[in-house]
Amino acid sequence: FERALKELEKQSNQIDAKIAEISEQKELAQYQYKQNMEKLMNSFQETFAKFDRIDKQIYDRGNAAVRIGERMQSIERQREKADEAKMLIERFSQLNQQQQLPVIMTDDSKIRERASLIKKLMSITQELESIPNKTELGKKRVEECSNELENRLLLLFDQAQAEGNFKKMKECARTLCAFNGGSSVVRRYISQQPIFLNSAIWSSEGSGLQPEKISELFAQVKETCQRERKTTKKVFPNHEVVMKQLLEKIFLQYIQRVLELALPEPKDVDQLRQWLCKLELVFDLTNEIVSEVSAYNIPDMDYDSIRSTLFSDYIDEYNDREIRWLASLYHGKLMNYKNLMDTSKDVDGKKPKRSYTRAEEEEHSLEMMQLSGEMAIEFIHANKEAIGRCTKIVKSENLAQAVHAILTSLIKYLGYEYLDAVLAHALRVFIPENKEDKTVKKASKYMAMIDKKMETITGMAREETSRKFSQFFGIVRQATHSVVLFLEYFQASIFPHISTEENQKMQCIMEKNALVSTLESKIHPGLEKAIQLVISNVNQILINEQKKSDFKLTDDQSNDGKEYTAACKKVLNYLDEHYNTVKSTLDGGNARNYLTQFGIALYHTLLEHVKRQQISLGLGGMMLLRDLTQYKDFVSKFQSKIASEKFAILRDVANIHIVPSENIQTLIEDSNLANMDREELLSIIDLRSDMCSNPSAPNTSKWRAKIGI
Structure with a gap:
């Protein structure tokens, strides 16, 4: 380790x-x-x-x-x-000393150099103005050379144009543009356009061009613009300037001349309409040209100003002439219509061999009224035509006012001078005051002596009344149809152009509503009077035909197998005839409203008629029930909820004369009688035969208590 x-x-x-x-x-x-x-x-x-x-x-x-x-x-x-100054001085000296012209001054192969030389010499002549005596000859010869060069270039340009040599035309045009700006060649080129050489246009007297010719001339303008747009780009270095001058001349000279020829001063209403239509045509065609050339993007072209210059005088006159044409057209149609109604003259304008009675005059005037069913369509069509022109020609800031004036013309002539006048005449002629009543009263005076003749006279009166109802209702239908067309036209063609101008919009709406209110004030009294006359005839039939014994039957009497009384049958025949007249002559809301009001009036008439009858309990009530059921079934054709409810009540009134007295309270509670006026119901109950003949029957106070009164 x-x-x-x-x-x-x-x-x-x-x-x-x-x-x-x-x-x-x-x-x-x-x-x-x-x-x-x-x-x-x-x-x-x-x-x-x-x-x-x-x-x-x-x-x-x-x-x-x-x-x-x-x-x-x-x-x-x-x-x-x-060197150039020396050369120019030498050239000028040669010209000033009457020496022979240099070769360059006559050689077309060096024409561009010649143009440059002469242009410089022209500048020298301007600087030598202070030495007039010694240079006059030189100046003169330089000017002559300048003019000769310009003319030569123009000649070469014309030759190249005739040959269709665009390259040579371009060289000449560029040389001239560099030499003196090229104004002369531009003027020459534009003046040589075919549309400006049409002698028929420029020499014509103002006799009025027809629409086909106008369209042809504008087609030539369009073709020229399309062609020259391409050509000027190939030929001229300043092609936009050339196109600008060409377009200005086309608009302010050519189209201006077309306007003068197409729109001479109109002398009558037919020429006035032609003037308006041709103004619209030229206006549309001019706008097409403007739309076409606007895409060229030519600088400094003010098309609005050009249009204003072209049409300002015509537009100033347009509004008055449009209204004047409508007034003349409407007045003429109304005069023709009134002439047809004039029974005091025949076709030749002479007095007839015999004079008409008042009845014949009325008959004839009624027939003439039926001839004008298309009048409203013609009036509205003409007004729509005027509105169409107005929206194109009139400036936007003045459009609402112009449309208002055109509408006012339609309201005046169609509304007041035609529809209102026709309805007023219809009220006087179709439903004369108390005429039928006098006929019936006169017949009633001798009823006791000549019952048969009475029936004939009253039948003729009803027939005459029915015929006049048919004619009057026909007029009402025509007037209503015309008003519907007018209101639809107002909403579709008038309102969009006035909706942004509050003042004009309110005035137009007020005038429209005033017209409708005026016409309604003529129609409603006539329909009300018609209801009164029909109800009067129904009441007269019931008075004449309803027998006292029709509903006063006893148990041992037979009704001879009749389903309903003869009076009921005659009333139904008359009502059915009147209903068919209403359905064939009135339509829409007028028919519904009329039948509803007529149903209500008929209900009250039949109820009062029931109150006047002596009705026995049981069989008498059953016969009454059959009659009232027939009336109820007839009124169901009206398709009116109010009238159907009224006649359901009327039918149940018959049950009051059928059920025992102790069941009346239950009848009232379980039937349509519950919807009846209590006082009126009590008055009908009081008419029961057992109430009138039985002293022990409940008194009025007791019945009032039972039914809640």
């Missing part, structure tokens, strides 16, 4: 000695490395300093070379200018 320790100690000493040796070597190597780096750094610094000195020397030499070069260039330019 001790030997091992000694061995380990020996090795440890050896290792320590080795480490010490290596440490010394490392320090020596570090010292040498440091020395080498210091030497290398010094060497680099010396090298960088030398490079800086060399770079500075190169920079200085370069600047000197640049200065020398600039001086040499300046000297060269001065020399060239001097």
Whole structure:
């Protein structure tokens, strides 16, 4: 073990000695490395300093070379200018001394050099203005050469254009643009366009172009724009300037001329409509051209200003002429309509051989009214046409006001002068005041003596009334249909254009509502009067036909197998005829409202009729039940909930004359009688035969207590 320790100690000493040796070597190597780096750094610094000195020397030499070069260039330019000035002076002297022109002045192969020379000579002539006497000849000959050169270039350009030689055209155009800006060649090029050479356009008197010709002329404009956009890019260095001048001439000369020919002053309503339609056509076609050429992105082209210049005078006249055309058209149609209704003249405008009676005049005027079913459609169609033009032509800030004026024209002529006038006339003619009542009263005066003739007269009166109802309801249907068309048109074609202008919107809505209210004030009284007359006829039939014994039956009497009374049958026949008239002439809400009101009025009439009858308990009540059931079934065709409920009550009224008195309370509670007015119900119960004939029957107070009154 001790030997091992000694061995380990020996090795440890050896290792320590080795480490010490290596440490010394490392320090020596570090010292040498440091020395080498210091030497290398010094060497680099010396090298960088030398490079800086060399770079500075190169920079200085370069600047000197640049200065020398600039001086040499300046000297060269001065020399060239001097040579050029000498040459120009020599050329000018030759021209000023009437010497023969140099070859360059006549050689077309050197035309670009000639243009450059003449341009410089022109500048010399301007500088020699202070020496007028000695240089006049030179100036004159230079100007002559300039004009000759310009004309020669224009001639060469025209020849190349005729040959379709775009390369040669381009050379001439560039030479002229460099020589004098090229304005002459641009003018020449534009003036040679086929649309400006159309002698038929520029020499025509204002007789009015037709739409087909207008479309053809604008098609030529579109074709020209598309073609010249490509050509000018190939030929002119300043092609955008050329296109700008071409477009301005097209709009402000060509299209302006088309407008003048297409829109002469109208002389009558037909020409006025043509004027409006052609204005719309030209406006649309012009906008198509603007849309096309806007894509060319030509600088400084103000298309809005061009359009305003073109159409300003026509737009100023447009609104008044649109309203004037509508007024003339509407007035003409109304006059034709009124002429048809004029029974005092025949077709030739002469008085007829015999005069019409008032009845014949009414008959004829009613027939004429039926001829105008399409009037509203024609009026609205014309108004829609005007609105369509208005939305295109009128500026957005004035659109709502213009639309309002057009709508006002429709309301005036369609609403008031046509529909309102027709309905007012219908009220006077179709339903004259108390005419039918007088006929019936006159017949009633002699009823006791001539019952048969009375039936004939009253039948004729009802037939006449039915015919007039049919005619009146037909007018109401036409008017209602016209109003529906007007309201639909207002919502679809008028409202979108006025919705953003609150003032105009409110005025239009107020005028529309006022018209509808006015027409309703004509329709509703007429329908109410019709109901009164029908109810009067029903009441008269019941008075004349209902026998006292129809409902006064005893147990030993037979009803002869009748399902309902003869009076009921006649009433139903009359009502059925009237119902068919209503269904064939009224429609929609008018038919529903009329039948509902008619059903309610019929209910009260039949109820009062029942109260006037003497009804026996049992068989009499059964016969009454059959009649009232027939009426109820008839009214069910009205499809009116209110009328059906009323006649369900009326039918149950018959049961009051059927059930025993002790079951009346149960009948009231379990039937539709529970919905009947209590006072009216009590009055019907009091009419039971057992109430009138039986002194021991319950008194009124007792019945009031039973039914809760």
